[in-house]
Amino acid sequence: xSGPALLTVEKLEVVYHRTITAVQGIxxxxxxxxxxxxxxxxxxxxxxTLRAISGFLGIDDARVTDGSITFNDKRxxxxxxxxxxxxxxxxxxxxxxVFPNLTVVENLAAPFAPSRYNRRDSENLAYQFxxxxxxxxxxxxxxxxxxERQMLALASALVCRPELLLVDELSLGLAPVVVQDLMARLxxxxxxxxxxxxxxxxxxxxxxSIADYGYVLENGRVVLDGEGARLRAHGDIQEFYLxxxxxxxxxxxxxxxxxxxxxxxxx
Ligand SMILES: Nc1ncnc2c1ncn2[C@@H]1O[C@H](COP(=O)(O)OP(=O)(O)OP(=O)(O)O)[C@@H](O)[C@H]1O
Ligand SMILES: [Mg+2]
Numbered sequence: 621x622s623g624p625a626l627l628t629v630e631k632l633e634v635v636y637h638r639t640i641t642a643v644q645g646i647x648x649x650x651x652x653x654x655x656x657x658x659x660x661x662x663x664x665x666x667x668x669t670l671r672a673i674s675g676f677l678g679i680d681d682a683r684v685t686d687g688s689i690t691f692n693d694k695r696x697x698x699x700x701x702x703x704x705x706x707x708x709x710x711x712x713x714x715x716x717x718v719f720p721n722l723t724v725v726e727n728l729a730a731p732f733a734p735s736r737y738n739r740r741d742s743e744n745l746a747y748q749f750x751x752x753x754x755x756x757x758x759x760x761x762x763x764x765x766x767x768e769r770q771m772l773a774l775a776s777a778l779v780c781r782p783e784l785l786l787v788d789e790l791s792l793g794l795a796p797v798v799v800q801d802l803m804a805r806l807x808x809x810x811x812x813x814x815x816x817x818x819x820x821x822x823x824x825x826x827x828x829s830i831a832d833y834g835y836v837l838e839n840g841r842v843v844l845d846g847e848g849a850r851l852r853a854h855g856d857i858q859e860f861y862l863x864x865x866x867x868x869x870x871x872x873x874x875x876x877x878x879x880x881x882x883x884x885x886x887x
Pocket of ligand 2: 666667668714789
C-alpha cells in the first residue's frame with residue numbers, strides 16, 4: 621500500500637511575525653500512497669505545518685526558521701507556493717477554500733493546472749469523484765452547502781493533479797454522513813489516482829477512520845505517532861480525542877498522559 625518516503629519533514633520550526641513560534645521541531649514522514657493524519661486541538665500547529673509544506677506562509681507573514689522539508693528528494697522549505705504546486709503538492713486550505721463569487725465551473729478552471737490538461741479534462745476529473753458538482757456547475761460557489769463547498773475545494777485541488785494532496789479540516793461543521801462521504805472520496809482518490817494524502821483534523825475519529833498513520837501535535841510538537849489502527853486503540857487517544865473519557869473535563873493530551881501515569885504509580 622505504501623512505498624518510499626515522498627515527504628520528509630525534519631525538525632521543522634515556523635515563526636509568525638518574527639516572534640510567535642507556532643511549530644517547534646516537528647518531524648514527520650509520509651510514504652508514497654499513504655493517507656497520513658495530523659491531529660491535535662486548537663492552536664497545536666496543524667495548519668501551520670500544512671502551510672509550511674505547501675509554501676503558503678508568506679501571506680501570514682510566517683517563515684520556516686529551522687529544519688527542512690524534502691519532497692521527492694528536493695528541499696522545498698520557504699519556496700513560493702506556485703513553485704511547490706508545480707512540483708506536485710496541492711493544499712485544500714483551512715479557510716477560503718473556494719472563490720465564493722465564481723461559479724463551480726469557474727472555480728475548477730481557476731487553479732494552476734498542468735497545461736497538458738484542458739478545461740474539459742479538469743471538469744471530467746472533478747465530476748469523476750464528485751458527480752454532484754456536474755449538476756451544480758453553473759451555481760455560484762458562495763451559495764453551495766457546506767458539504768458541496770468542501771467537494772468543490774477538493775475538486776479544485778485535484779485538477780492540479782497533485783502527487784501529494786494536503787487537506788485542512790474537511791469535517792468542520794458538517795453532518796456525520798457528509799463527512800463520511802468525503803472521507804470515502806479521499807480513499808477513492810488514493811485508490812484510483814494513487815494520490816498520497818495528508819489530512820489535518822481536530823476529530824481523531826474522522827481522520828483515523830481512513831488514515832494509515834497518524835501524528836498527534838500539541839503546542840507545536842509531536843507528542844504521539846503511530847499506525848492508524850494503533851492510535852485508534854490507544855488509551856490516551858480514546859480518552860482525550862474520542863471522548864470516551866471517564867473524567868468530566870477535556871484536558872490536554874499531556875495532562876491525560878500524566879494522569880494515566882499517576883494512576884499507574886499510585887492507583
Ligand atoms: N497568521 C498568524 N499570525 C500569528 N500567529 C498565528 C497565525 N496563524 C496561527 N498562529 C499561531 O500559531 C499557532 C498554531 O496555529 P495553527 O493555526 O497552526 O493551529 P491549528 O492546529 O491549525 O489549530 P486549529 O485546530 O484551531 O485550526 C497558534 O498559537 C496560533 O495562534
Ligand atoms: Mg488549523
